[in-house]
Amino acid sequence: MIELIDFYADWCGPCQMMKPVLEDFEAKHPEVKVTKVNVDDEEELAERYNVSGIPCLVLLNDGKEVARNVGAISVKKLEKMIGV
Amino acid sequence: MYDIVIIGAGIAGLTAAIYGCRANKKVLVLEGKVYGGQIINTFEIENWPGGYKISGVDLMKKIYGQATDLGAEVEFDEVLKIVDHGDYKEIVCEDEKYQAKTVILATGTDPRKLSEKQAKDAGKRAISYCATCDGALFKNKPVVVVGSGNTAKHEIKYLENIASKVYHIHHDDPIPEDAVAIFVAIGRIPGTDFVRDFVKLDSEGYVVAGEDCKTSRDGVFVAGDCRTKDTRQLVTAAADGAVAAEMAIKYLNK
The missing domain is CATH 3.50.50.60 (FAD/NAD(P)-binding domain)
Incomplete structure (x- = not known):
């Protein structure tokens, strides 16, 4: 299963700008499960994934990390990263 | 064929789009990442007249909405190079190619990387x-x-x-x-590498132009932080956007 984790925070501007990008992505690719993780609420999870800058998108294939992107990106770049 | 293609969807680029659209020109804005530019990192803006303590994100959402409502098209595609064909320019992006009679460079600056x-x-x-x-x-x-x-x-x-x-x-x-x-935090560098052989840049990479926002190449204008200037502020970037668009409109109506 392909899963995308979006590490974000409410106070992070670029994270807010990614919101419509991810919504657009989810609508186009229902086969990819998108999970949002607030780094303030889930510090341990952010630490476990070694999140050092946000927005941070981590791509998992059957639970294993296969790619990640730190910083805001466009839908097209996101699709390229995931390979869909 | 677009009348004006604007590269960069920060405050300079989106203000230029507003002016271009209001003059009834066909306008496309190209952005490689997300719209908004550098100011989206600012939580509270205190020097934007009429928007005291507005967040960078909220301000840019409003300006983006204004530009697109007036008819500006936006594509999220990274520009690789521009080719001058005389009466029109070709903007070559990662995914598509676009044609325009005029181009406005509004790519801003990026943080300088570690040595x-x-x-x-x-x-x-x-x-x-x-x-x-x-x-x-x-x-x-x-x-x-x-x-x-x-x-x-x-x-x-x-x-x-x-x-x-x-x-x-x-x-x-x-x-x-x-x-x-x-x-x-070792300074910023202009996002102008892709036009280094296309328009005149200064030794630090800023696009050389005066307050009229005209570059060394006919039909190509520059707005905002990537232009050679002393004051790089939100309002001066917006002002550049207006000037660059007016100059492009004048060029088109010639």
Whole structure:
């Protein structure tokens, strides 16, 4: 299963700008499960994934990390990263 | 064929789009990442007239909505190069090619990256260019700020309330071994590499143009932080957008 984790925070501007990008992505690719993780609420999870800058998108294939992107990106770049 | 293609969807580019659309021109804005530009990192703006303490994100959402409502088209595609065909320019992007009678460069600036030596020193540790963005991820941990300007001082002050220790070093110093994150504040560089053989740049890479926003190439204009100028502020970027668009409109109506 392909899963995308979006590490974000409410106070992070670029994270807010990614919101419509991810919504657009989810609508186009229902086969990819998108999970949002607030780094303030889930510090341990952010630490476990070694999140050092946000927005941070981590791509998992059957639970294993296969790619990640730190910083805001466009839908097209996101699709390229995931390979869909 | 577009009348005006604007490269960059920050305040300069989107203001130029508003002016272009209001003059009934066919306008396309190209953006490689997300719209909004540098100001989306600012939580509270205190020097935007009429928008006291507005957030960068809220301001840019409004301006984006205004530009698209007036008819501006926006594509999220990274520009690789521009080719001059005389009466029109071809803008070559990663995915598509676009044609325009005029081009406005509004790519802003990006943070200057760590030197090779310091990057090697940093190894696998976190590197950030924005303390207010990423500082909270290093609560009660030692961090280091690289840089000697006002931004560096500002970052140090901010991080002192979060981190257990804040080291301060300059751009050629070794990075402290126990710092888990490196905050880089060593200035900014204009995003003009893709036009270095297309328009005249100064020694730092800024597009050479006066207050009329005209570049060394006919039909190509520049707006905002990537232009040679003394004052780089939100309002001056917006002002540039208006001037560059007016100049492009004049060129089109000639």
